[in-house]
Amino acid sequence: MSLPTDKRRILIIDDSEAIHTDFRRILNPEQRRGRDDLDLLEEALFGPTPSRANTAAEPEFEVDSAFQGQEGVAKVREALATGRPYTLVFLDYRMPPGWNGAETLRRLREFAPTLNVVLCSAYSDYSWTEIFQEFGEHQTLRELRKPFNGQEVRQLALSLSAPKETASKG
Template identity: 60%
Template sequence: MSERVSKRRILVIDDSEAIHQDFRRLLAPDHTEGRKALDLMEEELFGVAPPLESFPALDLEVDSAMQGQEGLEKVRQAQAEGQPYGLAFLDYRMPPGWNGLETLRHLRKVAPTIPVVLCSAYSDYSWEKIREEFPDSRLLIELKKPVRRDQVRELVSTFLG
């Protein structure tokens, strides 16, 4: 008897299309010849990363939002459809709309238990101040850019099993 396993859903909220592509490549890899060539170029630029084959296979659906408002709407829609996101990666800076902190405030109102990983190369807010406003440490993690493949995969495995 074969049991159908549903995909686990991740939402990436970031104003950079390149970041969305990076997350898709890390979490839902496409093993085409073109993909392998791009991986080789990436190794030349950034050094050798552990091969994707060294990570357990993840059955994930990676969705994207370019701004906080769009992300909030996607979270609402996913909940209404009975297909909520299990994890969100959220950028701090997303001009011209809401920043990551403002987006997080809105997300917590409609999806208070979704784990959120705040990602940024910048420190616009102190982590201590953010923790004061959002004290549930199980649901909020900070990840500095540039992110590493193993960090992202470990977070996904931790939160989505």
């Protein structure tokens, strides 16, 4: 059993509560928002679901939420200050009425330049070329189009939140 400190910390910055719910369901499928009576009855009758048994070897995610860019930046700063940094941020491009994704990313890069960020949107406010010209570091920056595929989200989370290993380049 993993201890909470073994969990990979991920922050979702998006103005839509439904998006936060989707990310939580994708990243922690066994942890529903609340287990209702039907869930408890099903487990009592049939035992733990196979998905729980199959994901035991996979890392667990601790998913936090911020609904505006300013709140997200504050959470990343706090996480760094307390020694519990996020390994990955999923960041929406559009979050009215506050900062958009580009402004939020600018602020994050000021104090967390190596933080992995996945920019998410159904809109093309900026071209990917414009994003790279301004932010560079394409190894720490990815794009995810909405509506997103759950497998793609999970794969991005697994790969981008993996502990960094020192590998020799040959």
